[in-house]
Amino acid sequence: MDYLKLEDQACFPVYALSRVLTAHYKPILEGIELTYPQYLVMLILWEHQQLSVKEIGEKLLLDSGTLTPLLKKLEARKLVSRNRSSEDERVVMIKLTEDGAALKEKARAIPESFKCSLGLTIEEMVALRDSIKLILERTKQINK
Helix, strand or coil: CCCCCHHHCCHHHHHHHHHHHHHHHHHHHHHHCCCHHHHHHHHHHHHHCEEEHHHHHHHHCCCHHHHHHHHHHHHHCCCEEEEECCCCCCCEEEEECHHHHHHHHHHCCHHHHHHHHHCCCHHHHHHHHHHHHHHHHHHHHHCC
């Protein structure tokens, strides 16, 4: 194995797959008019209803400079509201609106559409996810 050949790199297929899968989501998400990063934020808010920008960033591994424009677009669509915390005005809280909560129903078919569009079984999707999560957790521990 030549570790300086692209085809022998472990990181390149992960990088390439991430880009391809994100692009693959685009036509699926057009029905709810969300970009992939916006969809990720909405997934978190559908689960938690309200979080700080910092908490969202930690969950998505994104900094506030990346999140802020994305959140402003979601706010312009009235899917979320952005307000400063009453306890600490440095903290910006993101809250799901009624429109944002209603969008969840339209989004219910997205995971199945995505899985089917790739031709993967649920077992293959779970195995892929679990393998990637394992590596991600190990790298988080190393980088602490």
